[in-house]
Amino acid sequence: MKKLGVFGAGAWGTALATAGVRAGLDTVIWAREEEVVSSINQSHENTLFLKDVPLDPALKATGDYAVLCDTDFILLVTPAQHMRAGVEALKPHLKKETPLVICSKGIEVSTGKLLSEVLAETVPDNPVLVLSGPTFAAEVAKGLPCALTLAGSDPVLTQEIAAAIGQPTFRPYQSADIIGAQIGGAIKNVLAIATGIVVGLKLGENAKAALITRGLAEIMRFGELFGAERESLMGLAGLGDLILTCSSTQSRNMSLGKEIGEGKTMEDIMATRNSVAEGAHTVDIVYSIAKDKGIDMPITSAVYQILKEGRDVFETTDVLLARPYKTEL
Numbered sequence: 001m002k003k004l005g006v007f008g009a010g011a012w013g014t015a016l017a018t019a020g021v022r023a024g025l026d027t028v029i030w031a032r033e034e035e036v037v038s039s040i041n042q043s044h045e046n047t048l049f050l051k052d053v054p055l056d057p058a059l060k061a062t063g064d065y066a067v068l069c070d071t072d073f074i075l076l077v078t079p080a081q082h083m084r085a086g087v088e089a090l091k092p093h094l095k096k097e098t099p100l101v102i103c104s105k106g107i108e109v110s111t112g113k114l115l116s117e118v119l120a121e122t123v124p125d126n127p128v129l130v131l132s133g134p135t136f137a138a139e140v141a142k143g144l145p146c147a148l149t150l151a152g153s154d155p156v157l158t159q160e161i162a163a164a165i166g167q168p169t170f171r172p173y174q175s176a177d178i179i180g181a182q183i184g185g186a187i188k189n190v191l192a193i194a195t196g197i198v199v200g201l202k203l204g205e206n207a208k209a210a211l212i213t214r215g216l217a218e219i220m221r222f223g224e225l226f227g228a229e230r231e232s233l234m235g236l237a238g239l240g241d242l243i244l245t246c247s248s249t250q251s252r253n254m255s256l257g258k259e260i261g262e263g264k265t266m267e268d269i270m271a272t273r274n275s276v277a278e279g280a281h282t283v284d285i286v287y288s289i290a291k292d293k294g295i296d297m298p299i300t301s302a303v304y305q306i307l308k309e310g311r312d313v314f315e316t317t318d319v320l321l322a323r324p325y326k327t328e329l
């Protein structure tokens, strides 16, 4: 495991590539846009997605699938809704034995499938792992310390990849629960939007803590349906990421919610951003699955109603607060 490929050069792909270089891996990052390729290769900065963070000149960018695939393992970091098309495009250049590590956070809206299920359909022969946890891209790119979950069904391969990319400031904890590692990261984005709305409405710190904790209960209920292990949902890729994302406007999801709480519309907010807020997509499918399967997810439903049905934030908050009292667990 000496050569690392990173597929997708947004903020997170770029940050992960810096971690790869720091771990001593010969790292190449694939970007869809020529502007990003030249920005990384010539200015050693990703001016489009990770501005003002200097990148190691050892990091090489490419737009060529063959170059990306001439590596020992590949981190997949396209937005979740583009994962299927991205991997289909990659497939003709991909060796069957190359491990693929899902680093994106989301559920495919058109099918309700986890990204590991999408890969099982598109590239069934490649080993698939999941890397997820509380990690803001800018902090990782600057080399600040973090810890993540690296989940894979083959413990030897998981250990090998952890050893290859791990370093004191980038600590992968190994797990066998590929499902659990994906559920927390996908749903916390929806809950971060909800927390942002609470912050934007100035409902106070107590309300924020209540919402995060009851949000975790929603993650648990949803995770159970997919067969996630409860312990994983309480770990770095679940509770850890929920805490991080709900605590800071560094989060695109949390800041989106905050702006909604302050009275802005989705159209106004999205017009000022080129970055992805996965929760705004994930909410569609989580809401739909929860409704279909009868899973009680009132916070997720509230986010759906506000974002997708244009329901008033004050009215929606009142409805949430008026729910009947019940047992906590």
Ligand SMILES: NC(=O)C1=CN([C@@H]2O[C@H](COP(=O)(O)OP(=O)(O)OC[C@H]3O[C@@H](n4cnc5c(N)ncnc54)[C@H](OP(=O)(O)O)[C@@H]3O)[C@@H](O)[C@H]2O)C=CC1
Residues within 6 Å of the ligand: 008, 009, 010, 011, 012, 013, 014, 030, 031, 032, 033, 036, 049, 077, 078, 079, 080, 082, 086, 103, 104, 105, 106, 135, 136, 137, 138, 274, 275, 276, 278
């Ligand atoms: N930012 C963060 O702190 C973290 C993000 N993540 C997850 O990583 C994933 C990527 O997020 P992030 O890197 O932040 O994204 P950004 O918002 O920074 O960048 C957008 C990304 O979307 C890609 N993109 C845009 N349109 C398309 C398209 N039509 N087809 C394929 N790719 C497209 C861009 O690719 P290109 O460069 O080729 O234009 C770029 O990689 C998300 O699932 C996110 O939840 C996970 C942990 C931390």
Ligand SMILES: O=C(CO)COP(=O)(O)O
Residues within 6 Å of the ligand: 105, 133, 134, 135, 136, 137, 189, 192, 241, 244, 245, 250, 251, 252, 253, 254, 276, 277, 278
């Ligand atoms: O996943 C993240 C941190 O772990 C990043 O969150 P946002 O996508 O909300 O910025």
